Structure formats: C-alpha cells, structure tokens
Amino acid sequence: MTDRILIVDFGSQVTQLIARRVREAGVYCEIHPFNALDDAKLKAFDPKGIILSGGPASVTEIGTPRVPQIAFTQDVPVLGICYGEQAMAAQLGGAVESGHHREFGRAEIEVKEPSALFDGVWKPGDRKPVWMSHGDRVTKLPPGFRVVATSENAPFAAVADEARRFYGVQFHPEVMHTPDGAKLLRNFALNIAGCSGDWTMGAFKQRAIAEIRRQVGKGRVICGLSGGVDSSVVAVLLHEAIGDQLQCVFVDHGLLRLGEAEQVVRMFRDHYNIPLIHRDASDLFLKELAGVIDPEQKRKTIGRLFIDVFEEEAKKVGDAAFLAQGTLYPDVIESVSFTGGPSVTIKSHHNVGGLPARMSLKLVEPLRELFKDEVRVLGRELGMPADMVNRHPFPGPGLAIRIPGDITREKLDLLRQIDAVYLDEIRKSGLYDEVWQAFAVLLPVRTVGVMGDGRTYDQACALRAVTSTDGMTADYYPFPHEFLGRVATRIINEVRGINRVTYDITSKPPGTIEWE
Ligand code: XMP
Helix, strand or coil: CCCEEEEEECCCCCHHHHHHHHHHCCCEEEEEEHHHCCHHHHHHHCCCEEEECCCCCCCCCCCCCCCCHHHHCCCCCEEEECHHHHHHHHHCCCEEEEEEEEEEEEEEEEECCCCHHHCCCCCCCCEEEEEEEEEEEEEECCCCCEEEEEECCCCCCEEEECCCCEEEECECCCCCCCCCHHHHHHHHHHHHCCCCCCCCHHHHHHHHHHHHHHHHCCCEEEEECCCCHHHHHHHHHHHHHHHHHEEEEEEECCCCCCCHHHHHHHHHHHHCCCCEEEEECHHHHHHHHCCCCCHHHHHHHHHHHHHHHHHHHHHHHCCEEEEECCCCHHHHCCCCCCCCCCCCCCCCCCCCCCHHHHCCCEEECCCCCCCHHHHHHHHHHCCCCHHHHCCCCCCCCHHHHHCCCCCCHHHHHHHHHHHHHHHHHHHHCCCHHHCCEEEEEEEEEEEEEEECCEEEEEEEEEEEEEECCCCCCEEECCCCHHHHHHHHHHHHHHCCCEEEEEECCCCECCCCCCCC
C-alpha cells in the first residue's frame, strides 16, 4: 500500500490546504472528520503520520473535539496545527487557556531550538513570518515536550517531543501567508513520518487504470461528457483503461459557448476515437425553459431534462452496467458540522446524482481522490491538449444562468458572441491562466447610446473574471483599465445589439461567481 498520512479535521476553513501541501510533497493523504474516527478506523487506515487540523472550537470548553487517544500510542508521528496543537496538549497532559491576547493574521516567530520539523528550513535565532489565527493558547506543556519557537503572543508557538515524534504549531503552515510552511509539512511527511514521496501523477494513473479494469471487468461503461475538464479527463482515462467498452454520451442542451459542442465532438470522436453519442436536445431545453425566469427553477428544469435525455440515450446503449462520473475529492470529503443542522441551499447544483439508482448502474469515479488542479496534472499525464486541460470551470446549466430573465435562442446567440470576443482578448493578453473563470452575462436591460450619428437603444452586458482556488471564495480580477476599454470597444463594434459594457467587481462572498 502507498504510504499515507491521515489528516484529522476539526473543522478549520483551510483543512483542505493541508492535504494539498502533503500531496505536493508526493505523499498520499486523506481528510477524515474527528467525529467519524474511532480506534478501529484509525488503526485500519494505517497512517505513517497523523496531522491534526485547526478548528473553531475551544479546547477549554467541555465536550469539544478530540482525536481518538489511540493516535498517540501507535508509534506514529503526530503534528497538531493550531486547535490540533491545543487538543494534543490537552490529551497528553498539558494545559490550554483562553488567550488573553488573540492573535490573527501575520505574526513573527523566533526559532529557539533545532527541531526535526525545521531541518534545512529554520535554525535557532531565525525570525520568520507565519500566519496565526487563534484565541486560545497552550500554557503548560505535556511531559516530554519542549518549546522550539515562540511568538510575542504565543510563548509555545512551536513545541516538540522529538523522542515520540510529536509536534505542535500554533500557526498555520498550510497557508500561503506562512512562506516556509510547505517545507515544514514536507519535513513532517518525508523526514519525520518517513513517507517515500513517490505519490506522483504517473503512479496514480497506473493505479487508477488497474483499479478501473478490476472494477469494470468486461462490463460496459457510459460516461456523460460536458466539455469540461473533469468529465473529459475521466473519459480519456477510461478509454485508456478499457478502450471501446466505454461509450460516451454528450447531451447538448444548447447552452454551451460558441463552437464548444463541435469541439467536444471533434476531440472525442475524431481525435480520440471514443464511441460518442451526440444528442442535440437544444429544442427540448429551450421549449421547457421558455418563460422561466426564476434561477432555481431554471436550474431544476435543466437538471431534470438532462437526466431524462441522458437516460433515454443510455438505455439505447443497452447493456451498460456502469456510469462514470467526474466526482472530485472536495465533493467526497465529509465536512465537520458543529450544529448538526442542514446548511442553506444557495444554488441547486446540476448533477446526475439520481441516475445510477434509477437505472441500476454502478458508479465509476476514478477522480474521487483528486483535487481540481491534480485533475489537470492527470490530464497532462494522459497527453491531453493544454487548452482542454487548462479550461476554466463551466457550470452544468451553462449560459442559462448567465442570462437573467427568460432565455431565447436569440439571447443565447448574442451572449455567445460577446463571450467569444471577451475570451479572445483574454487569451491574446496572456491572462487566461491567471484567472479562475471569466465570462460574460447578458443583462435584461436596454440603454440609450449613440453610434455614428444615430441613437441606439440596445442591450447591456456585464463581464466577470475572478481568481479563486476552489470556487468557494473568489476575488474579482483587477484587469488594467486599458484592457477593459479595449474589450468594451470590440464588443460594441462587433456584436450588433449591444451598446453598453460593464465590469462586475463583486467578490464572493457576498456575491457568487455566477449571476444565478
Ligand atoms: P457560484 O456561482 O456558486 O459558483 O459561486 C461556484 C463555482 O461553481 C460553478 N457552478 C456550477 N458547476 N454545476 C456545476 O457543475 C452547477 O450547477 C454550477 N453552478 C455554479 C461556477 O461556475 C463556479 O465555478
């Protein structure tokens, strides 16, 4: 089995980043919520190292999260981060108090003693920037520990019991604002836990192919293609694993960008020679969407139709036993819920979740262990073209949620033209890979303008571009004014029916990335 690190989640906003950093060091890891673990599960996972995440609770209160005590008796190294450090201290006989000085944001620590955690990175006497976010702090060390770094408000900023290989840091090494943090996590995973660091995408690919062959046997697999990165990578990976046992189904809802449907067909049918059914269902989707203006109703209508059409096509394939899906690791991680209550639905996401049960298909989800950027690396490993692998995310309901108000074929055509000009300029300026996502929105507003000697009374559009690491939060992208001016001029000159262009500078939160 591959060397693996267990990350115990206490509910920090940035737990996923710990996993990213560990994987960047070539080590496989999984995140498990503290309350889903018990002694047996922890032992069965057989970790070479355990990392305890931060979290919003306070160790000083009764009934707050702990890791099963067995974590400390397996002769396995443990690294506690922030709340994780405090929980470890409390569980091993130290003491934690509610901080008199809360420390949030950038701080400086001073390295006091050498530690295996700092090897080759920090030495005694160094003063280094780190990112802190805590109210409580450790005030008495458990037996065997000593302080290896301090900060003004956290005398026990880093502690170590080198003999038992237990480490605690009050700061967050997983975030970018701790510039040396990735190196510390690497030290923990490779040098301290002794993982071999051979979890590469090449190795992953070979294992995934073997696993797909084992799971599927001689069965047939259907795979829905959307033109997006995830489903494309799934299709190419499956094709490499099982060849023509794979049947792709592309339900074209008519809500894609300019030329995208043709591109999907060209790429998969012609280039990869993958059996592909292309069903143009745009008439059906447009008919059912006519007059629908409520965003949730749009999403639900599209989701329902998609499943109907997909099922119809899949049934024609006849003997399929499996459905392949591009489920990613962030969809799989169980989140820690402190309230236990359901969270509010902001948007109903478009997915084919109901299908497998309805059609009694088994699921094949070869990307379940990967983060989005790892899927891109896998795509490259599979030899897929860069413009496909680096493509921005595109929502399942497509352009329908970028046209507030009702949707018509004319509006879709108009939006496709605006979007094409915008993306063309972004690509020409070399900015495509700088942004997470960029797109245009057709506004349900007409405004007055003047072109040549005449009055115009045409539609307005908005442009949006954001940076993000996971789509959960986002910042608007600060394009140079001269770039925005050039795009606006081109759109108004080239797209008949548009006479005003605006740029959306809302971050998420409070906005969302898509308009609906
Ligand atoms: P929001 O608008 O919720 O979007 O901030 C976050 C990210 O999710 C994408 N998105 C979707 N993706 N099906 C998808 O596959 C959907 O229904 C859907 N809605 C939004 C959005 O483009 C952004 O990347």
